[in-house]
Amino acid sequence: MSAGKSPGLIGVINYGAGNLGSVMNALGRLSIPARFAAGPEELSPATSPFEKIIFPGDGHFASAMASLEKSGYTQAIKGWIQADKPFLGICIGLQLLFESSEEAPPVEGREVKGLSVIPGTVRRFPGRKVPQIGWNQTQARPHSAIFRGLPDDAFFYYIHSYYADPADVSVCAAEAEYYIRYCSAVERGALAAVQFHPEKSGAAGLALLRNWAGVNRAG
DSSP: OOTTSOOOOEEEOOSSOSOHHHHHHHHHHTTOOEEEOSSGGGGOTTTOSOSEEEEOOOSOHHHHHHHHHHHTHHHHHHHHHHTTOOEEEETHHHHTTSSEETTSOOBTTBOOOOOOSSSEEEEEOSSSSOSEEEEEEEEEOTTOSTTTTSOTEEEEEEEESEEEEESSGGGEEEEEEESEEEEEEEEETTEEEESSOGGGSHHHHHHHHHHHHTOOTTO
């Protein structure tokens, strides 16, 4: 959707994770119509009532994947992304897009798999002081659409112990630094995901959500 048009209905995936209320509040502040998805059947690309999907949340990689499996969202999310429908992952919603995580090592020889829509793994920060909690500068790549118009070193709010390590660095839309320089946002086609919490990041976070939703300040 081009900037300036009224946004269509946005679906927010609720699979039992926390932090959903603040996402809905942020969308409300931007006058963007949104509601929780009633179930995975509403993510069918051909019949969905939603124009775009947000996948927020926090928690443990393995337990989050187990919740997705139990609620039936695993294949629904994969199908939405494979159809190149607009999608935004937030925090664990970014990490679960990858193949595996050091937070969830193999159990009895069985690997805990993520959604595996982006090749790569999720790794633990090498330093002793984890999680990273608080504001951090985030350097966007020039090609990024969701960071369009934001300052080069905008601050966003982070809380995490693990970071995404994509096999193909071209999907990385922004980087931050905490012990190491790491990928803090990805974009590929209509797929976008961020490690930080835009809904808790003040004006910069709202601007990013506005960019992703495709509305201008008057929209």
